Amino acid sequence: MIDPQDIETGKSYACHFTVRDIPLDEWDRPAGLYSLSDVPIKRTGDYEGFGFIRTRDTAQRLFEVEDTTKTRRTWIVSWDDCRDIDLVEWVEDE
Secondary structure, three states: OOOHHHOOOOOOEEEEEEEEEEEEOOOOOEOOOOOOOOOOOOEEEEEEEEEEEEEEEOOOOEEEEEEOOOOOOEEEEEHHHEEEEEEOOOOOOO
């Protein structure tokens, strides 16, 4: 796997990530995806996802990650809460 400081400009990367201590609904999804009234908040907890790394802030050790699996949201995540960073290989459909 790749370390955050080894990411090269101009290449695409993805990772698994954890967003800590956020409001979750009864299905452990981030609450308030559309508005704060769409699904009631049941608890606070951690959300795990997978997505593309859009930007990297080396000074604050943060990634902007676009969740491609569940929420389709963009999250700001600490490098410490990202794992399995790897290059994205784009394949065109025929």
